[in-house]
Amino acid sequence: xxxxxxxxxxxAWSRAHQREGKTIxxxxxxxxxxxxxxxxxxxxxxxxxxxxxxxFVNPTQFDNPEDxxxxxxxxxxxxxxxxxxxxxxxxxxxxxxxxxDGYCTFIEMVGPLTDKLCAVARPGxxxxxxxxxxKLFGAVTPDIAIFGEKDLQQVLIISRxxxxxxLPVEVRVGATLRDPDGMAxxxxxxxxxxxSREKALGLPRGLELANQAFKEGERTGMKLIEIVAGELLVxxxxxxxxxxxxxxAGFKEIEHADDxxxxxxxxxxxxxxxxxxxxxxxxxxPVVIE
Amino acid sequence: xxxxxxxxxxxAWSRAHQREGKTIxxxxxxxxxxxxxxxxxxxxxxxxxxxxxxxFVNPTQFDNPEDxxxxxxxxxxxxxxxxxxxxxxxxxxxxxxxxxDGYCTFIEMVGPLTDKLCAVARPGxxxxxxxxxxKLFGAVTPDIAIFGEKDLQQVLIISRxxxxxxLPVEVRVGATLRDPDGMAxxxxxxxxxxxSREKALGLPRGLELANQAFKEGERTGMKLIEIVAGELLVxxxxxxxxxxxxxxAGFKEIEHADDxxxxxxxxxxxxxxxxxxxxxxxxxxPVVIE
Numbered sequence: 001x002x003x004x005x006x007x008x009x010x011x012a013w014s015r016a017h018q019r020e021g022k023t024i025x026x027x028x029x030x031x032x033x034x035x036x037x038x039x040x041x042x043x044x045x046x047x048x049x050x051x052x053x054x055x056f057v058n059p060t061q062f063d064n065p066e067d068x069x070x071x072x073x074x075x076x077x078x079x080x081x082x083x084x085x086x087x088x089x090x091x092x093x094x095x096x097x098x099x100x101d102g103y104c105t106f107i108e109m110v111g112p113l114t115d116k117l118c119a120v121a122r123p124g125x126x127x128x129x130x131x132x133x134x135k136l137f138g139a140v141t142p143d144i145a146i147f148g149e150k151d152l153q154q155v156l157i158i159s160r161x162x163x164x165x166x167l168p169v170e171v172r173v174g175a176t177l178r179d180p181d182g183m184a185x186x187x188x189x190x191x192x193x194x195x196s197r198e199k200a201l202g203l204p205r206g207l208e209l210a211n212q213a214f215k216e217g218e219r220t221g222m223k224l225i226e227i228v229a230g231e232l233l234v235x236x237x238x239x240x241x242x243x244x245x246x247x248x249a250g251f252k253e254i255e256h257a258d259d260x261x262x263x264x265x266x267x268x269x270x271x272x273x274x275x276x277x278x279x280x281x282x283x284x285x286p287v288v289i290e
Numbered sequence: 291x292x293x294x295x296x297x298x299x300x301x302a303w304s305r306a307h308q309r310e311g312k313t314i315x316x317x318x319x320x321x322x323x324x325x326x327x328x329x330x331x332x333x334x335x336x337x338x339x340x341x342x343x344x345x346f347v348n349p350t351q352f353d354n355p356e357d358x359x360x361x362x363x364x365x366x367x368x369x370x371x372x373x374x375x376x377x378x379x380x381x382x383x384x385x386x387x388x389x390x391d392g393y394c395t396f397i398e399m400v401g402p403l404t405d406k407l408c409a410v411a412r413p414g415x416x417x418x419x420x421x422x423x424x425k426l427f428g429a430v431t432p433d434i435a436i437f438g439e440k441d442l443q444q445v446l447i448i449s450r451x452x453x454x455x456x457l458p459v460e461v462r463v464g465a466t467l468r469d470p471d472g473m474a475x476x477x478x479x480x481x482x483x484x485x486s487r488e489k490a491l492g493l494p495r496g497l498e499l500a501n502q503a504f505k506e507g508e509r510t511g512m513k514l515i516e517i518v519a520g521e522l523l524v525x526x527x528x529x530x531x532x533x534x535x536x537x538x539a540g541f542k543e544i545e546h547a548d549d550x551x552x553x554x555x556x557x558x559x560x561x562x563x564x565x566x567x568x569x570x571x572x573x574x575x576p577v578v579i580e
Contacts, residue, residue: 007456015458019311104401105420105454111394130395131455138456164395165421166297166428168305 001082002089007139010091014052014141022049026142026169028133031055032072032187033081036177040146041085043174052140053082054091056098060106061128067273072190091140098135107131107165112251113157117264118275121241129154130161137162137169145169150176150184152264152277156251182208182287184276196270199235201287203267206231207278208287210263214280221245221255224280228265241266241273291372292379297429300381304342304431312339316432316459318423321345322362322477323371326467330436331375333464342430343372344381346388350396351418357563362480381430388425397421397455402541403447407554408565411531419444420451427452427459435459440466440474442554442567446541468494472577474566486560489525491577493557496521497568498577500553504570511535511545514570518555531556531563 004010014024025048027040037053044051055078062068075092082090107130113119119126137145145162147155159171177185182204183197192200206228210218213227225243232238243265247254254261257280264277278285294300304314315338317330327343334341345368352358365382372380397420403409409416427435435452437445449461467475472494473487482490496518500508503517515533522528533555537544544551547570554567568575 011456011458019309021309102401102450103454104399104403105451106398106400107455108396108398109394110396111392113394135454135456138458141458160392161395164393164425165397166301166425168301168428168431 001079001087003079003092004089005092005094006097007093010052010089010139011141013089017050018141018143023143024048024140025051025144025146026136026140027051027053027146028136029053029055029078030057030071030187031078032074032190033078034177034185034187034189036148036150036174036185038081038085039177040148040174041082041087043172044144044146045086047144047146047172048142050088051086052089052091052142053087054093054136054140056091056093056132056136058098058128058132059095060099060131061125063122063124070191072187091136093139098132105131107134107161109157109161113153113160116246116251116253117153117242117244118266119153121266126154126157130157133158134161134165134167137167142169144172146172146174148176149173150186150276152262178204178286180286182285184274186274188272188274191272192269196237196272199232199238200267200269200272200274202231202235202238203228203265203274203276204285204287205289207263207265207276208285209289211278211280211282211284212289214257219257221257224257224263228263232267235269237270239268241268291369291377293369294379294381295383296387297383300342300379300429301431303379307340308431308433313433314338314430315341315434315436316426316430317341317343317436318426319343319345319368320347320361320477321368322364322480323368324467324475324477324479326438326440326464326475328371328375329467330438330464331372331377333462334434334436335376337434337436337462338432340378341376342379342381342432343377344383344426344430346381346383346422346426348388348418348422349385350389350421351415353412353414360481362477364480381426383429388422395421397424397451399447399451403443403450406536406541406543407443407532407534408556409443411556416444416447420447423448424451424455424457427457432459434462436462436464438466439463440476440566442552468576470576472498472575474564476564478562478564481562482559486527486562489522489528490557490559490562490564492521492525492528493518493555493564493566494575494577495579497553497555497566498575498579501568501570501572501574502579504547509547511547514547514553518553522557525559527560529558531558
């Protein structure tokens with residue numbers, strides 16, 4: 001597996017492969033890799049001739065310096081996993097390579113995708129995400145880029161950005177992977193103690209209970225949200241950041257659920273921020289419901 | 291000369307040429323072409339295997355709807371000029387193709403390049419410029435793009451944007467062309483009556499008189515600015531939008547001139563906005579000084 005730390009090296013490698021007629025699929029990550037990332041890489045391998053991954057903990061998408069400092073980092077293990085997964089090249093830029101002195105350009109989005117959920121809870125977050133993803137696309141020049149469905153709002157925003165800016169990249173989504181207890185895989189889970197994880201399980205369990213209630217006829221958004229809150233707020237150290245019912249078409253908040261909407265939530269569990277969502281009416285999440 | 295109106299067609303044409311190993315130089319324009327544009331196209335032809343021009347009057351860079359409505363349009367003549375100049379393809383998107391319903395992504399810049407001169411005089415202007423140029427780059431996928439030096443702040447901003455966002459495009463500058471009377475060529479000049487043009491000539495004449503004063507030892511910014519104002523404000527219907535002394539390194543406003551700075555001005559002449567600048571200490575502009 002090739003390793004590149006500069007834009008110029010990564011781009012030269014990508015361009016050399018594309019000149020040979022090869023297609024590139026790209027999986028951007030912030031490291032601390034888990035099976036969810038590996039499933040995106042497997043999807044990338046099936047989609048293109050060569051696969052590039054990146055590992056970059058992007059400072060411009062963290063609204064909170066403590067959250068940035070605490071973000072899990074595990075480079076040696078990450079590189080071993082990417083090698084074993086058959087990744088052809090990994091792009092590992094430094095912060096200085098990505099944001100040199102005098103850096104001043106940012107990508108911003110207006111409208112329904114960025115006026116709710118994580119966009120409101122984490123001011124500036126998606127500005128940082130859009131900016132770094134466009135920069136990574138510029139360095140890697142992929143034909144296809146794959147993002148995890150767990151970060152649903154992020155995927156929708158990146159897809160919209162790529163279309164709006166005519167970026168010559170096809171954005172694809174990879175399914176959320178879950179542990180047997182129902183927790184959506186996330187690098188941040190590594191920060192949870194066993195006791196914290198017990199509390200955090202209220203998130204997927206609450207979403208799945210709301211999904212069951214929806215299937216049994218419950219359509220009132222507040223009732224569905226109360227079900228999620230009820231599974232979480234019974235614990236000390238748990239704070240619900242948001243829980244909202246959103247229609248996928250137009251990404252609008254709605255008060256009455258239908259079968260083309262998601263219930264999305266963010267929660268702080270002992271200081272660790274976790275997000276998850278359920279498509280109402282979908283197959284059951286693999287969650288143990290007591 | 292090929293003509294394309296959709297992103298998909300233009301990109302397919304560009305990609306087909308690049309797969310054959312050919313390089314593309316790109317000259318984006320808003321039409322109403324003049325010899326200044328043709329000099330950029332000549333520079334493009336010398337720089338790459340094939341040349342793409344675009345004509346698109348970009349609504350998002352006009353802060354004033356009347357200015358947008360009044361912007362000169364001359365498509366049949368433009369196409370004849372581009373064909374005669376040997377352009378290989380012209381990209382002519384519609385507003386709907388560039389900004390479909392729900393469009394929501396914009397590129398913004400912070401810092402010294404966008405806190406003065408036209409950035410302050412035309413709020414949102416460079417946000418629109420950055421956004422449309424990135425979109426045009428995405429559609430045309432050029433190796434090189436060429437912009438006129440007359441719009442100095444624009445060139446510096448686009449160059450910075452391309453570097454910051456890792457856009458795989460080399461941004462180059464083409465020299466300002468002037469008519470024999472000293473007026474910098476601009477599509478907007480077509481809107482000047484002969485009487486208005488007489489008044490407008492105070493702009494290059496004032497800049498050149500300031501340049502001469504600089505060469506004779508004048509270093510005080512206010513004095514240099516007064517020379518420019520003195521050539522313009524003697525006429526009815528002339529309004530000075532700004533005149534500022536800016537150091538190129540860091541693009542900072544300065545009070546005392548040195549030989550790495552520009553004197554830049556924008557003026558309304560009978561409602562037509564014109565910009566021009568001089569590098570202090572440079573060769574004389576070809577201006578008749580009475």
